[in-house]
Amino acid sequence: NAGVTQTPKFQVLKTGQSMTLQCAQDMNHNSMYWYRQDPGMGLRLIYYSASEGTTDKGEVPNGYNVSRLNKREFSLRLESAAPSQTSVYFCASSIFGGNQPQHFGDGTRLSIL
């Protein structure tokens, strides 16, 4: 039982490059989330998917897109990376909705030069 798995763990990009962060959960959860974590700013929600087939913007969606590929997988795409997107990205899932415990992946540390 792996829980929430994120790939890659580390990535360095050049400004303007694109990439997709992958997230998969094996807990049969309905809701999935993408957060970014910057020093002193806590966890900020980028996008979330309440259930398969739906996605919604969070607090800081600009510069990102998401795809809920199926119930297990939720990917985050940076179309044209900017240095301001240097951060640690966490994927999380919950059984259904925000008022249930969220389980986090190990994170992706992304640096954009």
Added chain:
Amino acid sequence: GENVEQHPSTLSVQEGDSAVIKCTYSDSASNYFPWYKQELGKRPQLIIDIRSNVGEKKDQRIAVTLNKTAKHFSLHITETQPEDSAVYFCAATPSNDYKLSFGAGTTVTVRA
């Protein structure tokens, strides 16, 4: 939307002493209040949560209290140990919301 404020931002305690972290929330409809612990370089992990129909909840050395009237909730860690050193995040959400609102975090350092 919900706004959660967390204090203090840093907390240093002597091993064996107690630590208290306080959070306030803005939306009176919020009814779920989890606390997450994040060790350096690790993922956030849920350590305790409380719902609005309960005023206090304990789990060994950790307890959370909720004051709905004042819209604040607190995490209490007793008999602190070095392994309690971490960043702690509070969060809140209304029942009809699919997302959590997190506080900015408290860095707790337990001095030996």
